[in-house]
Amino acid sequence: MTPRPVDRQVQARRRPSEYWLNSPAWIDGASDPPIFFYSNEEIHATLREFRPDHPILQSHIAEAVSTPDSPSAVPSASPTPTPQISSSSTPAPPGLPSAENLEDGDAMAGHMVTVTMIYSAAEPGKGSRASKPVIKKHRNAKFDYIKVLELNRMEFICEWLRVHDLGDQYSPGVHSGPPFKLSWTGSAGGKSGAITIDSDRDYEVATNALGKKKQDTCQVSVEFDTDLMDGYRIRKHPLPQAEVQDGEVELLYGTKVPRVDGYTEVEQLHGTIILQLKSKWTCEKHQGEHGEPGACYVDSAGNHLGLNNRKLKIWASAIAAADATRHEPPNTLEFDGIRDGRLSTSVKPCGRSGPHHMSTPPTATDPATLLVAAMLPFLTGLASGSVSAPVASTSASTIASNIPTTPVRTKLTPPVFSPMPTPASELHVCLADFAHIKNIDLTGSEAALAALDLTPDIIPNVPVSRLCDIITAVEGQVYKLQSFCKDWTDRLEEKKRHLL
Numbered sequence: 001m002t003p004r005p006v007d008r009q010v011q012a013r014r015r016p017s018e019y020w021l022n023s024p025a026w027i028d029g030a031s032d033p034p035i036f037f038y039s040n041e042e043i044h045a046t047l048r049e050f051r052p053d054h055p056i057l058q059s060h061i062a063e064a065v066s067t068p069d070s071p072s073a074v075p076s077a078s079p080t081p082t083p084q085i086s087s088s089s090t091p092a093p094p095g096l097p098s099a100e101n102l103e104d105g106d107a108m109a110g111h112m113v114t115v116t117m118i119y120s121a122a123e124p125g126k127g128s129r130a131s132k133p134v135i136k137k138h139r140n141a142k143f144d145y146i147k148v149l150e151l152n153r154m155e156f157i158c159e160w161l162r163v164h165d166l167g168d169q170y171s172p173g174v175h176s177g178p179p180f181k182l183s184w185t186g187s188a189g190g191k192s193g194a195i196t197i198d199s200d201r202d203y204e205v206a207t208n209a210l211g212k213k214k215q216d217t218c219q220v221s222v223e224f225d226t227d228l229m230d231g232y233r234i235r236k237h238p239l240p241q242a243e244v245q246d247g248e249v250e251l252l253y254g255t256k257v258p259r260v261d262g263y264t265e266v267e268q269l270h271g272t273i274i275l276q277l278k279s280k281w282t283c284e285k286h287q288g289e290h291g292e293p294g295a296c297y298v299d300s301a302g303n304h305l306g307l308n309n310r311k312l313k314i315w316a317s318a319i320a321a322a323d324a325t326r327h328e329p330p331n332t333l334e335f336d337g338i339r340d341g342r343l344s345t346s347v348k349p350c351g352r353s354g355p356h357h358m359s360t361p362p363t364a365t366d367p368a369t370l371l372v373a374a375m376l377p378f379l380t381g382l383a384s385g386s387v388s389a390p391v392a393s394t395s396a397s398t399i400a401s402n403i404p405t406t407p408v409r410t411k412l413t414p415p416v417f418s419p420m421p422t423p424a425s426e427l428h429v430c431l432a433d434f435a436h437i438k439n440i441d442l443t444g445s446e447a448a449l450a451a452l453d454l455t456p457d458i459i460p461n462v463p464v465s466r467l468c469d470i471i472t473a474v475e476g477q478v479y480k481l482q483s484f485c486k487d488w489t490d491r492l493e494e495k496k497r498h499l500l
Contacts, residue, residue, distance in 0.1 A: 013046055021051045036112070038216060110147035111184075111210075111220045115160045116140070118225040140164070148220060149211050153203035160222045170232050175199065178232045180224040182206050186213060191221055266320075273316040273326075280326055281307060297329055305335070420499060426492070430456040434484050442481065445471035456485040456492075 017030035024043050028035040037043050047054045117140045122133040146159045157172040157180070172178065176199040183194035187209070197203050210220070263271070283296035286306060295307040307315070311334050318330035329335040421429040427450055428443075435441040448470050454462060460482045467478045 013049065015050055016046060021047075021054070024054075024056065036219070110145045110150075111215055111218060112143060113146045113148065113160065113163075113220040113222055114141055114143045115163045116221070116223045117142075117164050117166075118223065118227075120227055146220075149207055153197070153200050156203070160224070169234055170229055171234050173232060178224065178229040180222055182220070182222055184210055184213060184220045185218045194221070194223065269320055270313065270316040273319050274312045276326060277307070277312055277315060297335070311335075418495075420495060421492075426456055427454075430485060430488050433488060434481060438480055438484060440477050440480065442471055442473060442477070445473070457489045459485040460489075 014031065014035060016028045016035055019030045020028040020035075024047060026037050026043075028037075037046070044057070047057055051057075119138055119140070120135050121138050123136050125132050125134045142163050144159075144163045146156070148156060151159065154172045154174070157178070158167060160180075161167045161170055170178065179196050179198045181194035182197050182203075183189070183191045187194070189195070195202070195206060197206060210218070278295045281295050281297055283294045283298075283304065286294040286296050286304060288294040295312070296304040297307055298304055305311075311329075314332060314334055315324060315329050318324035318332075319326065324330040428446060431443045431446055435443060449459075452470065454470075459467070462482075464475055464478050464482075467473070467481070468475060471478070471481075473481075
């Protein structure tokens with residue numbers, strides 16, 4: 001493994017979390033953002049800076065002094081010894097490759113790839129409890145070691161899908177998709193301007209540029225959005241249909257499969273007879289509900305009687321009771337029109353309403369017909385010479401009463417209105433009518449109202465206190481005046497509509 005540059009170790013470091021200082025590992029996940037350590041030297045230097053009394057440093061100083069032949073040993077007089085941290089003293093955290101694996105077999109471990117999944121989730125809206133949920137974007141980041149340079153586009157997509165346990169839900173396209181963003185340490189545009197990989201050509205260009213970076217110092221980032229991957233979701237195929245044998249179509253799979261033991265012995269017996277009746281009385285002329293050949297009983301005269309589920313059940317019950325055979329239906333109401341011929345002329349051959357009697361012809365109501373029917377006895381009597389005058393008069397009166405007449409329509413008389421007052425005299429006429437009808441004489445206030453141009457159509461909208469001051473009347477009289485002016489104005493408008 002190529003040693004890391006010296007300037008990397010002398011750069012300013014962020015202080016790790018207390019969890020990491022108590023138990024050092026390759027990643028400090030308790031810090032935000034996480035701190036990654038790429039070599040034992042970085043871990044050792046961080047401990048010397050922030051926790052110089054850590055037991056790991058003390059044990060390695062003692063080990064370096066006791067083994068002077070070790071290439072990492074330093075003289076005992078050195079004030080700042082830098083012994084190599086042994087893999088046995090610093091075990092790697094669970095789920096990560098050990099230090100020995102990373103140094104001796106870095107090609108086997110591959111690049112450290114951070115895979116960020118973006119997805120939409122509903123959150124309760126702010127405000128009342130009945131507010132609608134709000135759809136917001138969320139991010140979930142995981143990382144793993146992936147051999148990016150050894151995989152093609154489809155294999156690489158399968159690898160980062162596996163990191164989020166989505167390998168059984170999505171599948172990459174053969175030629176392109178799903179789109180994802182790829183960036184690495186030192187890439188053009190950085191993580192914010194990461195390139196979008198959508199085809200094999202895009203992936204090839206990106207991996208060629210990535211191959212020029214040192215694997216131990218280069219961190220790769222992948223970002224994908226599940227909302228853009230619906231077209232690559234793995235669809236669950238339904239169970240294959242079982243092969244039909246012996247020409248019988250029957251449901252063989254599912255949770256509601258019909259079973260013979262689910263029916264009583266009587267239902268099983270009737271079902272068998274119904275199948276036999278359908279097979280014997282198949283009708284090509286009349287189709288069933290779904291377009292298949294229907295079932296009709298045909299008598300000796302060639303009349304068809306449709307066999308629906310109700311008739312088939314009645315016929316099957318009669319056969320089971322030995323009251324009928326497959327060749328002749330039972331003598332019941334449903335089959336009576338075919339059995340004895342009494343209703344053969346009035347039975348509907350095949351339809352949904354079943355057999356019924358023909359309706360009686362309606363009684364004639366034509367005036368000419370009624371006139372002829374009324375005069376027929378009179379003419380017959382005249383021919384025989386036995387008709388007297390009273391009879392004739394009676395027949396004439398009957399004929400006259402039967403002849404329809406045109407109804408007389410009563411012409412509506414238009415309402416009578418008083419003469420139309422002139423616009424200048426409306427106030428005077430209104431106050432005079434008010435005095436005549438309500439016995440309240442306010443004609444003396446006509447000049448005061450006219451001076452303020454208070455006409456009858458405005459008086460109902462004037463405040464009562466203001467009218468009391470103008471006409472020097474009590475409130476009750478003012479209220480009556482306003483009500484009367486409103487009715488009087490409505491009557492005047494109606495009069496204008498009829499006269500103009």
